[in-house]
Every structure is written in C-alpha cells, then in structure tokens.
Amino acid sequence: MKPNEGYKQARKLLKERFGNNFMVAEAWIKQITEGDPIRTNNPQGVRDLADDVKACVEALRAMDMLEEIDSRCRMVKLVSRLPLYIQGRWRKEAQRTVEITGKYPHIVKFTSFLETVAKELFDRCLELLNRKSVEANSSACGGLENGTSKVSLPIVTVLVRGKGQSDFVRTNALLDHGSNKTFCSVELVNQLGISGQPASLNLKTLNDGKDMLVEEVYLEVMSTVVKRKCREILCLPRVYALNDFPELRSSVATSADVYRWNHLNDVLVPHRQNVSLLIGQDVPKGLMPIEVRRGKDGEPYVIKTVLGWTINGPLGNISEDLHMASACHFVYGKSDSDISLEARVEQFWSIDTGQVLAGSVPELSVDDRRVLKVWNGSIKLKEGHYELSIPFIDECPNFPDNKSLALKRLLYLKKRLSEDTDLHKRYTKEVNKLFDKGYAECIPSTCNTEEGKLWYLPHHAVSNPNKPDKLRVVFDCAAECKNTSLNKNVSQGQDLANKLLGVLLRFRERNIALMADIEAMF
Structure with a gap:
C-alpha cells in the first residue's frame, strides 16, 4: 500500500473507532453520571466533579450535542452523586427556576452552581486551616485531628443482655442527650447472639442524612457499680443496630485523667473499651440526673444516673503526640412509624427528583443478607446445573x-x-x-x-x-x-425484579432494548 493511501486508511479507521460523535458524547456523559457518590467530607471530590462537568459541557457544546446531557434522567443521576446537603441546595435552586421560567434548569446553570459550591468548600477549608484555635473534626474539609485538649463524654460501663436472656455482656454506653433514638453496634448484637425485626430508619446528623435498613432489637441494661441485689434493670424496647457505629474510645475518661480533680476522686471511670451502645432521649430514665458534682469553672463535672456516674467536660491538656478528634454526636432518627404526613409526602415527591429515577438497585434487608449468606456458602455446580440450599428461617x-x-x-x-x-x-x-x-x-x-x-x-x-x-x-x-x-x-429472599420506573427511563437511553423470559419455573 502506498504511503498516501495508508495515511488515508489510517485516518478513516481512527474516525470510525474514535471519531463517532455519539460514542464520544456517551463516553463524556458516562464519566460524570456513573461513579461513586461523593462523601460529605470530600471537598476535593466535589471540585473534581465540577471540573469534569465543565469539560463535558464544553465538549458536547463543540459537537452540538449538549441536549444529550439535558435529559431529566441523566441530570438526576448526576445530582445523586453529590452529598445530600448539596443535593438539597440544588433542588431549592431548581425549584426557584421552575417557578420563574416554568422549565427545569439547563446543564449550564448546574455547572455554574457546582463551581460556586466547590469554591465555597475550599474557601471554608482554608479558613479552618488558618485558625490557631483548637482544631475540630469538620465535615466540610475532611477532618482535622491534631487537637490539644481531651473532652470526656457521658460514658458509663453497663451490663447488657437481650430480652429473655440470663447472661450479660459488659460494654460501654454513651448517654446521649442529643439523640432522639437508642442505637447499638451490630457487633454487640452478634456478641449477644440475638436477632430482631428489620426496620427502615431515616438517620440525620448535623450535616448529613440518609435512609437505611437496620435491625430493631430489645435490650436490657443495668449498672455495674451498684450492689447486684440493688441493681435496677433498664429496658430498651427499641434499639437500632448500626453497621457504622461511631468510634468513641478516645472520649472515655481514664484514671490518669481524673486523679487531679478532688471532686472526682471516688468516681469509678469506665472500662477501657470501645462504646457499643448509645442511649438516647427515648429512654429518659437512663439519662435523668440523680446527683450532680461540679468543680471550678472549666473543670469537668460528674452526673449520677441509674446506670452509674458519668464524667463530662474537658479533662485538661494532652500530649502533643496524642491525636484527639472533636465531634458533635447529635443524632436524629426516624423509624417508619415516626414519619409524619409531611415527610411521607416529601418522600412521594422525591420519586420525581431523587435517586429512584437513576437506577433500580434494591436495598437489602437483614433477612435478605442472611439468605444471600446461605446461598453463597452452599452453591455448587452439579451435572451442569447450579444447586443451592433452601434458605430455611x-x-x-x-x-x-x-x-x-x-x-x-x-x-x-x-x-x-x-x-x-x-x-x-x-x-x-x-x-x-x-x-x-x-x-x-x-x-x-x-x-x-x-x-x-x-x-x-x-x-x-x-x-x-x-x-x-x-x-x-x-x-x-x-x-x-x-x-x-x-x-x-x-425465607422469601431478595426481590430481584427491576423497578418499572427505572426500566422505562433506561429504555429511552439506548437505541436497542433487549427482553427475555424464563421458559419454565416451578
């Protein structure tokens, strides 16, 4: 082949493989819509997404294909990757635009919005980094953990058991006046060997919120410091088991922390172990003060409860090589039975703007996870067919x-x-x-x-x-x-049927749709 002809053939081949405008547009759109959600404490992720969206918009505008990203479904996919509080800001912005123009905002407006948010996050980080006061855990810039003072939270060592059990397990519990629910770790539930009922929970902190499927269990706790005959059992009828339970070991007071304070000399400190139980305001008897001891201004104070004494407040300076993370443990949870009519209406309307439109990935319940564990542990290939154990309850x-x-x-x-x-x-x-x-x-x-x-x-x-x-x-x-x-x-097992709404929306995204049916089932 002559050099001139070879050059022409090479250019033709490159254009066929990489020069198709539709393929290029799909690649750009896939890059910004299909990715992991950005965490609340990841401003760099927001900045990177803002840059990618801007580059995508410029590329599609150059190919005169900007309308490809302006579909409602793809915009929802894009927005769903943002942290929840940024999604909320965008929805308010979009609602104002719809009220004024009667149309959903264009991708160009979203790009400008995203750049503004990314700049605000970085400005906030710079401001926190330039402060010379005590550094705290900030969800805006990923956490700054070189603190200079230790603060004790109201943590007490308790004995806990499941309803109807005779044996107790020793653990630490946080008496959290900023939580409206009671929580425990999944590890504690497994250690007790109990099971509960699956429940849906909407969990909110100061700067984040999400819906999750949890396990609701019934626990009983009692103090470890009172004589056994005088110990009172405190019932916790609705405790929600969380997979991601906060790490609070650094907020537990030790004997070395309290020896310097005269009013704390006879107070027993909690055991040096992690916290696996959080008792909230839904159990007021466990948080109610019986006696309060205080020292001078700026010194820690102790509160006596039915579960024992809790040490609260600053414990003085700590060594420079010890890292302390300051954090707010305000937790607000809503179970299905607590959700108000207003919240249910909001959930209904979120179908039109939320993550439901973006995909059909089903949430796994506690029972679904157990069934999958049974199947994964028993699956085997026998005479050309896969065989699985029956998931008996x-x-x-x-x-x-x-x-x-x-x-x-x-x-x-x-x-x-x-x-x-x-x-x-x-x-x-x-x-x-x-x-x-x-x-x-x-x-x-x-x-x-x-x-x-x-x-x-x-x-x-x-x-x-x-x-x-x-x-x-x-x-x-x-x-x-x-x-x-x-x-x-x-057990019924996981619902593997795709949501009809997601199927219909994805049907419009590609040129060809495939459909299949099961020949026989019994």
Missing part, C-alpha cells in the same frame, strides 16, 4: 406429619382426572416432563427420613383461559398442616 426446621393432608388432596385430584379423560392425558404428559428433564425423581421405598424433616407437597392442575392449550402442574407450597406450611418456614 430456622436452620433445623421441624415439620409435622402432613402425609394425610397430601393423600386427601391426591384423592381429590384423582377423582377430577378420572372424570376428564383429556385433562388426565395432558396432566400425565406434564408430570412425565418433570421426570424427563430431571426436575423430579422417584423416592426409593427404602428411604428413611428423620422425623420432622419430611414434607409432602400437594399438586394440582392450573390452566390459563387465555392459553387453553397450556397446562401447568402447580406445587402448593402454601398448603398448611397444624398451622404451618413450607412457605412459612422458608
């Missing part, structure tokens, strides 16, 4: 003998088939298919099954009026015997 279910019920249903089916020859032939054909395809197998007459481990499944014929030629053999897993059934003993 109890690891060792105990079924009653339902053979008489199954025989009664079988006799009814036999009578029905004997009265309809055509139905008999079709039903026999479908049952034989189950054996031919390996879905069912004959049980040997010598098969011995442990008592409580056998369950008979009744079956019957079901036909669809719209498909009269098709007959299905349905196994009745809901058939009950002695107030139990197979369905009642097996």
